[in-house]
Amino acid sequence: MAEKGTGPARLWLEIDIGAAESGLRVTVRGCRGERPEPGTLGADVTPESLRTFSDNLRATARKQSPLEEHLARAQAFHAALFQGAVQQVLLPLREAANEGPVLLQLGLHGPLLQAFPWEALCEPRTKRGFLGNSTDMLVVRGVTSTQPWLPREIQGAVRVRAFVPQETHAPALRALQGALHESIASGEVEWLEPVVGARLQPRYLPELLRCEPMPHVLHFLGHGGVRADGTPVLQLVDAEGEERWLEVESLVEQIKASGLHKHLRLIVLDACEGAQPGAFASAAELLARTGVAAVVAHLWPVRNDVARLCSSTFYRALTGARSPQKGDVALGLHEARRMVLMEHGTAEAFSPVLYLRGHDSVLFDFKHRKELRAPAPAPRVDNPLALALERLMEGPFSLLLGDEGGHLGSTLDGFHQRMREDLAHAGAAPPSEHLPTSALAQQYLLRLGEKELDFVFQETLGGEATPPPLLEALARGLWPGVHVTLLRLPLLERALAEHRPELTLHVIQPPEPGGKRATVMRREAGGKSWERLARPPSLLDLEQELVVLRLYRGYLPSNLHDRPLLTEDDFLLGVHALEQMLPPDLADAIQSALLRHPALLMGLSMLSWDHRMLLYRLFGSQALPSGSLAVVEPGGQQECGLWEEGRGLPGKAPLRHVFEASAEVLAALLETRGSGGRTS
Numbered sequence: 001m002a003e004k005g006t007g008p009a010r011l012w013l014e015i016d017i018g019a020a021e022s023g024l025r026v027t028v029r030g031c032r033g034e035r036p037e038p039g040t041l042g043a044d045v046t047p048e049s050l051r052t053f054s055d056n057l058r059a060t061a062r063k064q065s066p067l068e069e070h071l072a073r074a075q076a077f078h079a080a081l082f083q084g085a086v087q088q089v090l091l092p093l094r095e096a097a098n099e100g101p102v103l104l105q106l107g108l109h110g111p112l113l114q115a116f117p118w119e120a121l122c123e124p125r126t127k128r129g130f131l132g133n134s135t136d137m138l139v140v141r142g143v144t145s146t147q148p149w150l151p152r153e154i155q156g157a158v159r160v161r162a163f164v165p166q167e168t169h170a171p172a173l174r175a176l177q178g179a180l181h182e183s184i185a186s187g188e189v190e191w192l193e194p195v196v197g198a199r200l201q202p203r204y205l206p207e208l209l210r211c212e213p214m215p216h217v218l219h220f221l222g223h224g225g226v227r228a229d230g231t232p233v234l235q236l237v238d239a240e241g242e243e244r245w246l247e248v249e250s251l252v253e254q255i256k257a258s259g260l261h262k263h264l265r266l267i268v269l270d271a272c273e274g275a276q277p278g279a280f281a282s283a284a285e286l287l288a289r290t291g292v293a294a295v296v297a298h299l300w301p302v303r304n305d306v307a308r309l310c311s312s313t314f315y316r317a318l319t320g321a322r323s324p325q326k327g328d329v330a331l332g333l334h335e336a337r338r339m340v341l342m343e344h345g346t347a348e349a350f351s352p353v354l355y356l357r358g359h360d361s362v363l364f365d366f367k368h369r370k371e372l373r374a375p376a377p378a379p380r381v382d383n384p385l386a387l388a389l390e391r392l393m394e395g396p397f398s399l400l401l402g403d404e405g406g407h408l409g410s411t412l413d414g415f416h417q418r419m420r421e422d423l424a425h426a427g428a429a430p431p432s433e434h435l436p437t438s439a440l441a442q443q444y445l446l447r448l449g450e451k452e453l454d455f456v457f458q459e460t461l462g463g464e465a466t467p468p469p470l471l472e473a474l475a476r477g478l479w480p481g482v483h484v485t486l487l488r489l490p491l492l493e494r495a496l497a498e499h500r501p502e503l504t505l506h507v508i509q510p511p512e513p514g515g516k517r518a519t520v521m522r523r524e525a526g527g528k529s530w531e532r533l534a535r536p537p538s539l540l541d542l543e544q545e546l547v548v549l550r551l552y553r554g555y556l557p558s559n560l561h562d563r564p565l566l567t568e569d570d571f572l573l574g575v576h577a578l579e580q581m582l583p584p585d586l587a588d589a590i591q592s593a594l595l596r597h598p599a600l601l602m603g604l605s606m607l608s609w610d611h612r613m614l615l616y617r618l619f620g621s622q623a624l625p626s627g628s629l630a631v632v633e634p635g636g637q638q639e640c641g642l643w644e645e646g647r648g649l650p651g652k653a654p655l656r657h658v659f660e661a662s663a664e665v666l667a668a669l670l671e672t673r674g675s676g677g678r679t680s
Contacts, residue, residue, distance in 0.1 A: 011093045011102050012359040014142065015086060017041070018109035027107075028085045030093060031359065036085035045080045050116050053077065057117055058300045061347035070347075074122035078131065081121060094136060101135060103330065103359055107142040111230075111277035114141075114285070117299055119337070120350040132350050133338045138330035140356040143288040154216060154265070157190035158183075158319070158364050161215035163208075164196045165222045165236045165243075167502050168544050171396075171479050172221050172270065172308055178394040179312035183319035200236050202246055209258035216364075217266045219311075224248075224271030224283055224297075232283035234271060248283040252290050261291040265363045266329060268314075269297040270307055276300070288355045293363050294329045295355045302348040304543050305396055306340055310352055312394050313339040318364075330354055330361035385631070385659040386669050389600075392629050396479040398594055400618075401471075402603030402611060403437065403486040403552065405633050405663065414460040419444045422456065438610055441566035454563060461488060461555070467495040470663045473670035475499040482547045482593045484618070486603070486611075488554025488564040496546060497523055497557070506540060509550040510581050512563055518581040521557050530557045538583045542593050549590070551614065571610040577617055594618055598627035602666070605632075606642035606649075616650050623653030630658045631666060 016027040024041040028034070053073050060070060067074075082090065093102050108114045119132030119139055131139050160180065164173050173194060183189035192215055195208055223235040225245075233245040255261050267287050276282060276299065284297035296314070298307075317332035333354050340349040354361075419440055420431060426447050431440055445453050467475070468491070475495035480503060485492045493507050507521040507530075520533040540547060550556070554564035565571060578587040601624075604611045615624075623646075632639045646654035661669075 010100065010138075010360070010362075011097050012105060013086075013090055013093055013102055014105045014107060015081070016107035016109070017113055018107075019047075024113075026081070026084075026086065028089050030089045032093075034089045036088060039084045039086075041080045042083075045077065047112055049073075050077075050112060054116050057120055057347045057350070061300055061302065061351060064303075064344070064346050064348070066345065067347055068127075070120075071122060071127065074120055074130070075124045075126075078121040079124055081118075090137075101138045101331070103361060104131075104137045104139045105142045105356065105359065106139065107144075114277040114282060115299065117347075117350045117353075119353060120347065128341065130337075130341075130350070133334055133341060135334075138334060138361060140294075140330050140354045140361065141285075143285055143355050143357050145289045145357065154364060157187055158217060158265075159190045159192055159213055159215045160217040160219065161192040162194040162196075162219045162221055163200055164194055165200045167197045169221045170196070170502055171543075172304065172311070174477075174479075175308040175312050175394055176219060176221070176315065178390070179315040180319060181390065182316075189319050198237055198239065198241055201238055202236055202244060202250075205236075205246075205251070205254050206258060209254055209260045214260050214263040216263060217268070218260075218264060219268045219270065221270045224269060226276050232276070232286065234269075234283065248286050252286050255287075255290045264290070264292045265294070267292055267295045268311070269295065270311060271298065284353070284355045288357055291357075293357055294361070296329070296333060296352055297355070298351045299353055300351050302351050306344060306346075306348045308395055309343060310336045310340055314352075327364040328362045330356065383669070385661055385666075386672075388629050388657050388659065389669060392598055392600060392627060393477050396481050396597045397627075398481060398597050398599045399474060399478060399483040399485075399492075400599050400601045400604065401474075401483070401485040401487065401492060402601070402605070403488070404605055404608065404611075405603040415457065416440060418456050418460050419453075422452075423447060436608055436610075438566065438568045438571060438608075441570075442568045445567050445569075453566065457488070457564060457566065458561060465489050465491060467491040468663065468667075470667040470670070471495045472499065473667045477670060478546065480544050480546055481542050481597060482549065482590050484549045484551060486552040486614070487550075488552060488566075490550070490555055490557045490559075493548055493550075493557045496548070500546065501526060504545040506537075506545060506547045507550060507557055508536070508547065508582070509553055509556060509562060512553075516581070519556065519562065521560075523557070532560075536582050536586060539585045539589060542589055547590065568610070571613065591618075595622055595625060598625045598629070601628065601630040602632075604630070606639060612648050619650040621651055623651030624649060624655060628655060628657065630655055631661050632658065634660045634662055 012031045014029040016029075018025050020040070022040055023043065024045055024047075025038055026041060027038045028036055053070065057070055060067065090102065106118055108116075108118075119130065121131045123129030123131075123134075131137065162173055162176060164170070173196070177184075177191060180189050180191060184191050190213075192213065200208070220234065224233065225235075226232050227245075232248040234248060234251065236244045236246050238244045255264070267284075269284060269287075271283075282297065284295040288295045302310070314332045314336040317335040318327065318329060333352060336352065337349045340346075416437070423444060424430060428443065428447055431443060441453060444456075471491050472495050475492065476499045478496065478500065483492070490507070493505065496503075496505055502525055504525045505523045509519040509521075511517055511519070518536050520536045521530050522533055523530050552565045553562055555561055578590055581587075582590070604615075606612065630643050632643070640658045640660060642648060643655045643658040646652055649655060
């Protein structure tokens with residue numbers, strides 16, 4: 001690591017906690033030579049009380065329950081720790097820190113103390129003054145090691161490599177790369193090729209760890225745990241893709257044998273129970289003993305979206321060009337906890353913990369490093385739409401794709417022209433050029449009949465149409481979850497099948513007006529063919545699979561024709577509520593996903609009554625999720641104003657992020673975003 005420039009070193013305080021005859025013994029050492037007499041945590045803090053609080057908080061995280069019921073105990077533990085000798089040394093250090101945080105390093109002796117969530121201690125008389133998100137102290141966990149800690153200079157880009165044993169974690173991998181996008185583009189971070197799936201077999205591990213160039217950051221995305229005998233393990237795969245568990249101690253030996261420990265500065269274990277203590281030490285502490293400066297791991301499992309939010313916030317704070325925490329691993333993790341608390345408000349915020357060797361949490365000095373390569377061309381960060389898209393697409397979101405606008409190309413032009421010509425031949429007054437599809441089709445049906453309308457639709461819109469560039473670009477960036485298309489051709493589905501073959505894709509089409517059961521088509525991950533299910537499944541894994549709702553019906557994948565919704569009467573009678581066409585659990589899960597994740601809305605118009613009605617069917621009286629973004633065609637100032645005012649939206653809530661952009665511009669922005677190294 002390069003020298004830190006002119007800034008003073010951060011002040012630090014060590015607190016060692018261990019069992020003694022008198023109770024839980026506390027020993028304090030300050031960075032200026034302070035070493036008062038040891039004390040205790042008091043008679044009320046016993047091993048049993050620590051174990052009970054830890055178990056309760058873990059259960060609260062699992063249930064996603066509010067933290068308030070455990071707040072009093074968290075405050076009591078905080079008061080027990082920060083008293084006597086600890087306060088005598090800490091208060092002068094905080095005054096001398098010139099408003100900067102003091103590094104608080106906990107030496108925890110024994111599995112019980114290592115498993116306890118010290119980061120969740122809360123300052124008395126506060127509701128959010130947790131140790132893990134404090135702005136005055138940076139809490140880290142110390143590492144027991146006989147090996148000296150030596151700073152190592154890093155010249156050039158910080159190299160990051162991800163190990164991803166299960167391909168089902170590909171969405172989290174994309175989120176990780178998205179969080180690093182800005183730093184990759186600037187040349188400060190080099191994204192090394194990830195090791196995914198069957199390549200990550202134990203027998204290949206020695207070769208993978210020796211692979212040049214060696215990373216400075218190793219990010220493991222997968223599962224971890226502790227065996228019954230207390231041995232920490234991480235999940236890899238065998239040649240058939242089945243799970244194979246590797247003892248962390250074996251990984252430690254391989255890292256040392258490969259020489260990787262001479263380069264590695266940070267390991268991130270995005271693995272549940274990665275920090276739970278085993279018989280000798282947790283996976284995190286074992287890995288820190290290899291000589292790596294820091295290890296981030298989890299005390300308990302967290303939801304996928306929480307883990308992604310935590311990782312993306314952490315890396316943005318650690319490497320982002322405009323981040324005040326840049327290069328500081330402790331500050332970055334505190335920022336990640338603050339974000340999880342703000343967004344979710346659950347004990348999951350205290351699952352990630354930091355093990356640190358030495359007393360310096362600044363692992364990478366970007367300001368004083370030499371750049372070995374010219375920065376890659378960065379995307380236009382002055383473009384508000386580009387920034388908004390980046391924020392939206394770095395985590396799960398729902399695409400709501402309408403049937404108006406340039407993203408369709410010339411798909412509907414022939415259909416509209418044919419209807420106008422037939423109406424003219426039938427003696428009808430020439431319809432307006434700006435008449436919506438539904439109004440034009442309604443006139444056609446009333447004049448010429450339903451059978452003729454369906455024939456014209458098949459004649460002009462049949463065949464294997466190719467997805468336009470915008471849908472190709474969108475498909476590459478879609479997360480697992482629920483997406484909605486109003487297109488009568490399966491253009492989005494074809495793009496997804498091509499660009500996201502690793503994901504199982506379900507396409508759900510409502511029944512005809514008067515029908516009761518939706519049609520469901522499925523293409524398995526890695527498969528080529530589509531299967532029509534006999535009935536809708538009772539539930540789907542929306543965190544691992546793609547679901548596309550084709551609410552206006554039409555052609556299904558494999559070019560299967562099903563009568564579309566075209567006329568105004570169709571929309572009045574044929575737009576079903578989810579619970580009317582799907583099993584209750586599946587309808588609830590889809591509804592929940594739509595309400596939980598922000599939406600990217602395009603091809604929709606506040607001036608089209610069927611679009612407004614559809615939004616109400618999907619969201620009810622709830623406002624669109626926070627962070628939602630709408631893109632309208634250029635020249636639509638009136639349209640932008642209607643979205644921003646929100647009077648025609650569910651909940652009558654204004655939409656903050658509304659932009660004008662053509663399909664070409666939007667596709668170019670998405671392609672630029674994707675060219676930064678995102679993987680499919």
